Amino acid sequence: MSKGGSQYITMEEFNKLDLRVGKVLKASKVKDSTKLVLLEVDIGGEIRQIVAGLAEYYPPEYFLGKNVVVVANLAPKKIRGIESQGMILAAVNDKPYLVTVEGDAPPGLKIT
Secondary structure (H helix, E strand, O other), X not given: OOHHHOOOOOHHHHOOOOEEEEEEEEEEEOOOOOXXXXXXXXXXXXXXXXXXXXXXXXXXXXXXXXXXXXXXXXXXXXXXXXEEOOEEOEEEOOOEEEOEOOOOOOOOOEOO
């Protein structure tokens, strides 16, 4: 076990994750939800819709144009009737802190 109670994973397990730079093109609150935001994210030649539980902390316009880190190979899941096609990464303490990529990294760039 590592510090904080997390278990170690192997490099082989880590390599199964498809982490990519995604550019947020559109963002809106999910109807009848105070917690959810719907994002349209370019992950390199493909636009994904991703539902994120970040609306309590960030207004939709905060996300526009940001380069975020996307788990691109997460199985799609319906959330409030909307198919979420990935996950946006955030560090969490008392509130979430969006994980972003600085500079002009192109959408779809693989994170290793």
